[in-house]
Amino acid sequence: MKRVNFREVAKTAARLAHTKHAEAIVALDVRRQTVLAEYFVIATVHSPAQMRAVQDSLIQHFRSQGVTLLRREGEPSARWMVLDYGGVVMHLLHPQVRRFYRLDQLWDGARHIAWRQGP
Numbered sequence: 001m002k003r004v005n006f007r008e009v010a011k012t013a014a015r016l017a018h019t020k021h022a023e024a025i026v027a028l029d030v031r032r033q034t035v036l037a038e039y040f041v042i043a044t045v046h047s048p049a050q051m052r053a054v055q056d057s058l059i060q061h062f063r064s065q066g067v068t069l070l071r072r073e074g075e076p077s078a079r080w081m082v083l084d085y086g087g088v089v090m091h092l093l094h095p096q097v098r099r100f101y102r103l104d105q106l107w108d109g110a111r112h113i114a115w116r117q118g119p
Contacts, residue, residue, distance in 0.1 A: 005065055006087030007113065010039035013090050014115035016061055017043040020054045022092070028110035039113065040085040042103050045092050052076035054092055058083055 004024045010027045017025050022043035031038050055076060059069055067085055074081035079094040080101075091103060098104075 004087060006085075009062070009067055009085060009088045011115040012061070013041045013058055013085075014043070014113075015117070017054050017090075017092070018035040018099045018116075019079075020050060020057055022050070022054055024098070025115070026104060029113055030057075030107055030110045033054050033107060033110055037089040037107050040103070040107060040110070041088060041090045042093045042098070043090070043092055044095050044098050046095065048076045049103060051078075051081055051092050051094075053061070054082065055081060058090060070075045078096055 007029075014025045014027045021046050025041065025043045028040045028042070029038070030039070030040050043054065045054060055072075062069065062085065069083060070086050071084040072082070073084075079097045081092040083090040083092075093101070093103075
């Protein structure tokens with residue numbers, strides 16, 4: 001069985017969300033804060049169609065790489081979706097939901113992971 005590099009999965013998830021025009025994307029190293037996952041990726045989406053596009057892109061890409069989606073919570077019509085890849089949990093939230101739950105502040109002590117390619 002192939003060892004999954006969850007840091008790279010988190011960075012790739014952030015990049016894929018960016019290609020679908022998600023905003024305010026952060027990748028957080030939460031290994032010292034929780035046992036739920038090694039990394040969280042949080043992104044803002046503005047519509048059910050955009051949420052579906054990000055979800056589909058992530059699922060398709062990671063399936064082709066042999067990275068298994070363990071659990072999905074929420075539907076594109078919902079205002080918050082969670083995709084759980086074991087070591088990486090991706091949160092897709094509408095702006096109002098993101099402001100209300102303030103996940104970024106909840107995991108304030110987590111180290112941000114640079115996910116953009118290039119200089």
